[in-house]
Amino acid sequence: MKRSTKRRLRHGALYALLLGAVAAIALLADWKAIQTNFLDKDVLASIWPEIVTEGARNTVVYTAIAFVGGLVLALALALMKLSPVAPYRWIATAYIEFFRGLPVLIVIIAFAFAVPIAFGSTLPGGSRGAAVIALIAVSAAYMAETLRAGIQAVPKGQIEAARSLGMSETRTLVSVVLPQAVRIVIPPLTNEFVLLLKDTSLIQVAGVGLGESELTNFASDNLNITSNGTPLLAAAILYLIITLPLTRVVAYLERRTQKAR
Amino acid sequence: MTAAIEVRDLHKYFGENEVLKGIDFTVEQGQVVCVIGPSGSGKSTLLRCVNRLEEPTSGVVLIEGEDITDPEVDLNKVRSRIGMVFQSFNLFPHMTVLENLCIAQKRAKKRSKAEAEQVARANLEKVGLSDKVDAYPAHLSGGQQQRVAIARALSMDPDMMLFDEPTSALDPELVGDVLDVMRRLAGEGMTMMVVTHEMGFAREVGDKLVFMDGGVIVEEGVPREVLTNPQHVRTQQFLSKVL
Ligand SMILES: Nc1ncnc2c1ncn2[C@@H]1O[C@H](COP(=O)(O)OP(=O)(O)OP(=O)(O)O)[C@@H](O)[C@H]1O
Numbered sequence: 335m336k337r338s339t340k341r342r343l344r345h346g347a348l349y350a351l352l353l354g355a356v357a358a359i360a361l362l363a364d365w366k367a368i369q370t371n372f373l374d375k376d377v378l379a380s381i382w383p384e385i386v387t388e389g390a391r392n393t394v395v396y397t398a399i400a401f402v403g404g405l406v407l408a409l410a411l412a413l414m415k416l417s418p419v420a421p422y423r424w425i426a427t428a429y430i431e432f433f434r435g436l437p438v439l440i441v442i443i444a445f446a447f448a449v450p451i452a453f454g455s456t457l458p459g460g461s462r463g464a465a466v467i468a469l470i471a472v473s474a475a476y477m478a479e480t481l482r483a484g485i486q487a488v489p490k491g492q493i494e495a496a497r498s499l500g501m502s503e504t505r506t507l508v509s510v511v512l513p514q515a516v517r518i519v520i521p522p523l524t525n526e527f528v529l530l531l532k533d534t535s536l537i538q539v540a541g542v543g544l545g546e547s548e549l550t551n552f553a554s555d556n557l558n559i560t561s562n563g564t565p566l567l568a569a570a571i572l573y574l575i576i577t578l579p580l581t582r583v584v585a586y587l588e589r590r591t592q593k594a595r
Numbered sequence: 596m597t598a599a600i601e602v603r604d605l606h607k608y609f610g611e612n613e614v615l616k617g618i619d620f621t622v623e624q625g626q627v628v629c630v631i632g633p634s635g636s637g638k639s640t641l642l643r644c645v646n647r648l649e650e651p652t653s654g655v656v657l658i659e660g661e662d663i664t665d666p667e668v669d670l671n672k673v674r675s676r677i678g679m680v681f682q683s684f685n686l687f688p689h690m691t692v693l694e695n696l697c698i699a700q701k702r703a704k705k706r707s708k709a710e711a712e713q714v715a716r717a718n719l720e721k722v723g724l725s726d727k728v729d730a731y732p733a734h735l736s737g738g739q740q741q742r743v744a745i746a747r748a749l750s751m752d753p754d755m756m757l758f759d760e761p762t763s764a765l766d767p768e769l770v771g772d773v774l775d776v777m778r779r780l781a782g783e784g785m786t787m788m789v790v791t792h793e794m795g796f797a798r799e800v801g802d803k804l805v806f807m808d809g810g811v812i813v814e815e816g817v818p819r820e821v822l823t824n825p826q827h828v829r830t831q832q833f834l835s836k837v838l
């Protein structure tokens with residue numbers, strides 16, 4: 335047999351397999367049950383528009399606060415890690431290793447319940463605030479490594495050129511190194527943002543008040559109230575509406591930086 | 596008259612490795628000194644010690660009579676008086692040509708935006724790239740980038756210029772434009788220290804030629820004489836390979 339014929343046969347077989355799988359799922363699935371359990375119009379009407387104005391909104395707000403706070407802390411950690419003063423490097427390394435080694439859930443529970451007991455006072459924003467601060471603490475550990483790598487990826491010649499022009503160390507960092515590092519870290523940071531967005535679904539273990547639920551919490555509460563899966567499906571679609579454009583942006587940016595090299 | 600650059604008994608170690616083994620030399624005001632030598636002989640390291648991009652291990656570097664190895668010295672002030680041009684241009688890729696020329700004027704020399712831009716435009720004109728003010732470095736040829744880098748250094752109104760193999764990264768057909776700019780600069784009386792492999796430039800423009808090998812200055816003198824009648828065996832061997 336010729337090689338091209340063989341290849342065509344192999345492709346044909348793969349398509350047949352795919353079609354078979356799709357047909358099997360379509361036949362095995364109980365469409366009637368799916369419709370009543372996941373696509374109930376009345377249930378959707380009962381959670382609309384709160385699923386967006388409360389659930390999705392809170393998800394975005396918690397993510398934004400955690401991301402900005404995490405980024406600021408991460409920049410401090412990254413600069414500490416690059417510091418010529420050894421103790422700064424040790425502290426930053428210890429912090430990063432510590433928070434990257436723990437499940438996010440444990441950190442949230444610790445901040446919401448253990449910290450108030452240990453220090454005799456609650457964190458700002460109540461248990462929900464404590465959970466967001468926990469996300470800041472964890473995301474900073476991940477983003478610090480991303481930022482450090484980005485800063486180090488700026489060629490040494492750039493720093494030498496700036497210093498040889500008489501620019502101070504700080505001015506060089508602000509005007510020459512950081513702007514170039516930002517370009518390098520935007521794709522990985524967008525990934526961190528997406529991960530963080532999904533991690534906000536863990537905030538609910540801290541226990542949140544009325545109107546403070548994010549998307550997952552909102553959906554699972556309504557799942558229990560209505561005994562119907564429609565809120566869950568709606569929440570899933572809303573997550574994708576937020577995350578898909580972001581992942582597309584990352585793919586685009588990565589392609590562009592690859593071309594620029 | 597005090598020398599522009601005076602180096603006395605300069606030693607530089609990288610760890611255990613002694614790269615400069617006691618260098619003494621002077622560059623007078625307005626002089627063009629070319630430095631040649633085999634790869635790894637310490638030419639770049641010497642040049643970088645002159646503005647303390649590299650920290651000398653011992654010895655003295657005097658810039659217009661001021662000892663810049665003194666820890667009290669304001670290094671940023673000293674550096675803004677010494678222009679430096681690198682083999683790899685090192686333009687800031689996220690800034691336009693004009694911004695490249697203005698940033699240090701504004702931040703290190705505290706010039707106003709208007710003044711900085713005026714100086715920048717004058718220097719771009721000098722290197723023949725007035726039409727590239729708003730271009731980004733990535734859109735320029737290597738030769739154009741290097742001329743922008745020279746204009747950037749000149750915009751600080753330096754008293755002297757250091758060049759580290761300014762044409763080594765360029766395609767042969769682009770070397771001429773850069774050398775022309777440097778030749779004109781020398782003609783205007785700029786003090787220059789140039790590490791180069793361009794023997795023609797050294798012979799024609801240089802007032803003094805320094806041959807380095809193994810971290811020491813083996814021979815120095817009038818370029819024409821060193822090139823045509825080298826006194827040391829090592830100079831002879833090196834020149835027979837490159838000429
Ligand atoms: N940052 C550094 N750390 C360790 N060793 C270094 C460093 N920079 C230079 N060296 C070493 O010092 C020696 C001299 O290097 P230098 O760059 O000054 O040579 P050069 O004469 O400029 O050579 P070339 O013509 O290749 O540019 C080399 O052996 C090099 O490996």
Ligand SMILES: [Mg+2]
Binds near residue numbers: 638639640759760
């Ligand atoms: Mg060199």
